Amino acid sequence: MTGYVLRRLLLLVPVWLAVYTLTFVLMQLTPGGPWDREKPVPREVREALDRKYGLDKPVWQQYTDYLVGVVTRFDFGPSYASRSRTVNDIIGDFFPVSLSLGLMAMAVGTALGVTLGVVSALRHNTWLDHLAMLFAIGGVSVPAFVVGPLLVLLFALNLGWVPTQGWGRPEQAVLPVLTLALPPAALLARYTRAAMLDVTRMDYVRTARAKGLSERVVVLRHALRNALIPVTTVAGVMLAVVITGSFYVEYVFNIPGLGRYFVTAVTNRDYPVLMGVTLLFATAIAVVNLLVDLLYGYLDPRIRYD
C-alpha cells in the first residue's frame, strides 16, 4: 500500500515536467505579450520590463530559470499583472477559496445526487423516479452561466434573501455552492440510479433480504456500498472538475477564487501565474485520482494495492 502510494507520487514528476514543458511552449507560441497595452508602451519601457522579469534572456534559459526557482526555492515567480504580489501569494490567497467552494459544492452535490439516485432506483418507474431523472437531465444540460444568473435574479434581486455577489459570509456562499453543485448532483444521481438498479438484482442482495435483514441495512450496507464503486470514479473526476473548473461560477458571483484568476491571467499574459496555477491544477487532479483509487480499496476489499 505505502509502496503503491509512493510509486504513484513519483509518477507525478514526469507528469509535472510534461505539463511544465507543454505550458511553456504554448506560452511562447501565443502571440501578444504582457506589455502589450492599450496605450503603447515605449520600447525603452518594454526593455526595462523584460530585463526586470528576465524575459530578455534566451528562451532555454527562461525555461530552466523558472524550473530551478520552483525546485530549489519553491518560488513560482512574480505576477506581472499584480505587481505587489508573487504567484505564491496569489495561490495562497485564492486556492483556499476555490478549494472550499469546490468541496462545499461537492458535498452538497454528492448528498443530493446519491440520495436522488437511491430513491429513484428503489422507486423505479414511479413518478418520483421520473421527477428525479428530469432534474438530472436538467442539471447536466443547463450550464452554470444560465443557472447562476437565474438564481441571482430569483433569490437575490427579486426575493432579496441573499446578496448578489461576494465571498466571506455564509449567505454569500449559498447561490454559488448550489450552482456549482448542480452538475455533479445530476450526474451522480444518474450513475447511482443505474448502479443501484444493477446491484439490487444481484443474488447477494436477494440473500440479504432472505436472511430477514431490515430494508435499511440491505440498502445501505449491501446494495449501496457496492453501487458506490462506479459512482466514486465519477465523483472523483467531478471533484477535480469542480475545484479547478469553477471559474464561471467565481466570475458570476464575484468570488475571489483561483479559477477566475487563472482566466484573467490568460488575458493578461501573466506567464508565471499561468504556469504556477497550471502546475497546481495538474497536481490537484493527480492527487484526487490517487485518492479515488485508494477509496476503491476501502469500498471493495477485493481491490488491493500490493
Added chain:
Amino acid sequence: MGRVALAAARRALGLEEPVRRMARIPLALAFALLVLSTACQGGGQGTGQRQSSGAPREQVVRLPTTEPPTLDPGLAADATSIDVISQLFEGLVTFDDQGAVHPVEAEAWQVSDDGRQYTFRLREGLRWSDGQPVTAHDYEYAWKRNVDPRTASDYANALYPILNAQRIHKQGADPNTLGVRAVDDRTLVVQLEEPAAYFLRLASTWTLFPLPRWAIERGGDSWTEAGKIVTNGPFKLESWRHDQDLTLVRNDDYWGSKPTLVRAVYKIFPDGAEEQMLAAYEAGEIDLSTTNYRLPPAQVERLRNDPKLKNELHLFPASDTRFITVNHRRPALRDRRVREALGIAIERERLLRDVLKRPGQPATSLQPEGIAGRKPELWPKEDVQRAKQLMAEAGYPDGRGFPEITFTYNTADVWKALAQYLQQRWKDTLGITVRLDNMEWKVFLKWKFEPGWTERGDLYRGGWVSDYEDPNNWYNMLWDSAEDPTQFNGGWKNDEYDALVRRARGEQDPAARTALYEQAEALLARDYIHIPINYERYEVLVKPYVQNYAPPRVMGNTPLTKMAIATQ
C-alpha cells in the same frame, strides 16, 4: 451550445478595452431574462435589501472597481489603479476642468525666464500617514526612482522633459544625474532639458507624486499592501483583500480640508463584470457605478426608461475620442479625398444611438473638448452626396476600381457592431468592399503597434484617453511623425505640422502656443488624417443620497474628497 458556451467564456475573459476595464460582458441569455423579469415587475418592487437600503446612516460610500494592478504611483498605468492612487496620494499641483492650475503640496512655484527651471516651494506641515514629514527629498527620490530603468515604470516617459531623464532611461546613465534637486526640505528645483510649457500638467500626474523611500526599501515590491503602505493624501488604505474589497478611510491628519466621507469601500469585481455590478447596484449593495464601468448595452434601454433608475443615470464629459486609424502607407488611402469620403459618409448620431448604444457625442474632429488648439468647425461635415463626389474625383465612381480594404478590431461585441455598420454603410453609399478582421485583445495590441503593421492593415479601431489635458498629449504624442509607428500617427507625415507642434511644445506664452496648435489643427483637418467617430461620455448610475459626484474629464477619478452621503 458549444458555440454559446465558447462565446460566453470569451466574454468572461473581459476582452474589450481592458485599460479602462469597461468590457461589456452580457451573460447573454440569462440576463436577457433578468431584463424582462425586472421590467415586468415595474422596477422590481418588494426586494428586501433594496427596500431596507434607503439612505444610509453613515458617511460610507460603496463603489465598484476591478482589481488594481498596483497602488504604487510610480508604476501605475491604468485607470483602476490611478483612481485609488488619486485618493491615497497627491502631488505638487492639480488642474480643474477649466484648465486652471491649483496648488496642492506646493504652495508656490516659479519658472525661470528661459522656461527651463522650475522652483517649487512646499507647504509647511505636510505629513505622511506614518507621521513623517513630506519633504522635497521625497519628490527627488520618487522622480529618480521612477526614471531608473530598473524600476520598469510604464510612465517613465512622463519624466522625459527633465534634464538627463532620457539618458538615464534609455542609455542607463546614473539616475542621480536627473535634473531634480531638493535644496532644503521645502524647496524643489527642477531643470528641464528644453522648455516644456506642459510641465506643470505633468507635475500633476501620479508618476510625479512623492514617495516614502523608507517604506519602499522596507517593503520591497509588496510595500503597497495594507499595513505596509505609507501615503500622503486625504485618504488612507485601511484594508485590501485582493480581488474582494479595498477600504479607504479618511486621513484625519490631512493638512487640507478633510473629506466628509469617513470611509470608501471599493468592491472588487472581475474584469468585464458589468452585469454583476449592475445587479449589485440594483440590490443596493453599491451606491454608484463609477466611470470605470460602462453600463451593459443590453440593459441601457431598460435603465433609460425605468421611472426610478432614469433619474439615477448621469452623463459626464470625458477627455477621450474614439476614431478609426487610417494607414497612410496604403496607396488607395493616401488620397485625402478617399479618407474624407469614408469619414463623411458615416451617420454618427444613428451609429451611436442605434448600433453602439453608447452615451458618446458624434465627433467631427480628433481632439476632444478641453484641448487647446482644437477647432472642430474646420473639419468636413457629414455629407453623403459630397462623399460620393469625392470618390468619383479620386477615380472611383460608385466604388469602381477601389481595392477591397480591411477593418481590424479587437474581438468585442461593440467593435463588431461598429465594424458591421461601417461595412454596410460604405457598401451602400460608396460602393466599396470592406473585409472585417478581428483579433484577441493582446494579439490586436501587438499587431497594432508592431513596426510591420503598417504594411498589412488598412483601417483599425483606435481611441485615446488624455493622460493630462494638454495639447502636447494629443498633437505631439499622437500625430507627430516621429511617433510613427508606435503611436496613432498611421504613417502620415507633414513637415509643416511637425515643425508647428514641436515649436508649440516649448512656447511659454499661452496665447501664442494655442495659436500654433490651431495652425496644426488646420493641417490635420485639411488632410483628414484619421476618421473621428465619437467623443466619449461617462454614463454613471448614482443613488440619490450620494452628493457631489462630478468626475473630472481627465481620467474620471472618483471625487471622493468632495462627495458626501445624505444620511438619514
